[in-house]
Amino acid sequence: MSAGIVNALLEVKDLQVFFKGIKTITALSGISFSIGESETLALVGETGCGKSVVAHAIMRLLPSESRVKGIVKFRGKNLLELSEKEMIEIRGKEIGIIFQNPSLALNPVYSIGHQLAEPLHVHRKEKKERALSMAAGALKNMGFANATEYVRYYPSWCSGGMNQRFLIAASTMLDPALLIADEPGKGLDRKCMSELETELKKLKVEKKTALLLISHDLGFVKRLADRVAVMYAGEIVEIADSSSVFESPLHPYSKGLLNSLPEKGFIPIPGFSPSLSNPPSGCRFHPRCSLRKMHCTENHPDLTEINGRAVRCFLYH
Ligand SMILES: Nc1ncnc2c1ncn2[C@@H]1O[C@H](COP(=O)(O)OP(=O)(O)OP(=O)(O)O)[C@@H](O)[C@H]1O
Numbered sequence: 001m002s003a004g005i006v007n008a009l010l011e012v013k014d015l016q017v018f019f020k021g022i023k024t025i026t027a028l029s030g031i032s033f034s035i036g037e038s039e040t041l042a043l044v045g046e047t048g049c050g051k052s053v054v055a056h057a058i059m060r061l062l063p064s065e066s067r068v069k070g071i072v073k074f075r076g077k078n079l080l081e082l083s084e085k086e087m088i089e090i091r092g093k094e095i096g097i098i099f100q101n102p103s104l105a106l107n108p109v110y111s112i113g114h115q116l117a118e119p120l121h122v123h124r125k126e127k128k129e130r131a132l133s134m135a136a137g138a139l140k141n142m143g144f145a146n147a148t149e150y151v152r153y154y155p156s157w158c159s160g161g162m163n164q165r166f167l168i169a170a171s172t173m174l175d176p177a178l179l180i181a182d183e184p185g186k187g188l189d190r191k192c193m194s195e196l197e198t199e200l201k202k203l204k205v206e207k208k209t210a211l212l213l214i215s216h217d218l219g220f221v222k223r224l225a226d227r228v229a230v231m232y233a234g235e236i237v238e239i240a241d242s243s244s245v246f247e248s249p250l251h252p253y254s255k256g257l258l259n260s261l262p263e264k265g266f267i268p269i270p271g272f273s274p275s276l277s278n279p280p281s282g283c284r285f286h287p288r289c290s291l292r293k294m295h296c297t298e299n300h301p302d303l304t305e306i307n308g309r310a311v312r313c314f315l316y317h
Pocket residue numbers: 019025027045046047048049050051052053054063276
């Protein structure tokens with residue numbers, strides 16, 4: 001099954017997010033997907049399509065001017081109905097998150113050790129000393145030879161790549177069942193990217209951590225994801241096994257996105273993503289689609305299942 005899984009760890013159903021302003025922005029219009037235990041699902045799509053909004057909506061970290069509808073079921077509980085107090089228990093403990101800029105996500109005034117030990121102290125009521133030695137242990141597991149030294153370091157003493165690894169250690173200290181990584185590789189050099197990749201693979205294999213991965217690096221996605229959801233203008237337009245998406249994409253937008261890869265010669269999709277306050281009628285991709293028919297300009301296609309995958313395009317209806 002492509003869109004749904006039996007015994008899903010996370011099940012997002014018809015998630016809608018609006019931002020109030022002079023004009024209402026519909027950032028997500030009915031997103032549905034699920035993630036199974038130890039599964040990696042990647043969200044891909046052009047800038048502004050709503051990937052980070054999905055991540056923030058799941059974690060209930062959207063600003064107050066937003067309105068959220070739908071269901072975000074995690075281990076059977078709808079996170080959108082929990083109190084903030086209950087949500088605090090889930091963040092970091094059951095669902096970890098790594099944002100794109102490690103230097104901003106780590107607090108500059110606390111040592112790395114303090115930041116790694118804090119969740120153990122707060123959530124697991126470990127004594128500070130013990131939490132700190134567990135933090136050193138976690139760094140050792142990640143391959144830091146002089147881990148006891150590093151716990152005394154401050155983020156500003158370390159490179160971006162090192163901080164990113166500390167951040168992963170911090171977000172996975174409590175063995176969350178799900179890790180959300182929003183552009184975890186942004187700004188990292190190739191060596192750090194490959195270390196990050198190893199780290200994420202290790203989490204999947206050793207800790208059975210499920211991963212919601214958001215990345216513009218399609219090569220990285222191809223190597224890590226089990227399934228891929230392609231987003232366009234606040235909707236999922238295609239969701240399938242990673243190999244199906246990369247080897248035989250169905251949606252014209254997915255095909256265009258893959259053609260913009262270096263090995264395909266960087267052929268960009270002509271045109272621009274539509275405004276989310278006033279999206280095009282019919283299929284949202286029709287103004288940029290070389291295969292559009294009259295029908296596509298007036299009617300909005302549903303996400304339809306075919307052969308164990310799903311696509312939102314009249315070519316396949
Ligand atoms: N706080 C906000 N207020 C108003 N609009 C917002 C807010 N946050 C996000 N949006 C809008 O929601 C849409 C989706 O944004 P989002 O950050 O999720 O895109 P993205 O796919 O993560 O892009 P990128 O790849 O650049 O990170 C954008 O059009 C953005 O302008």
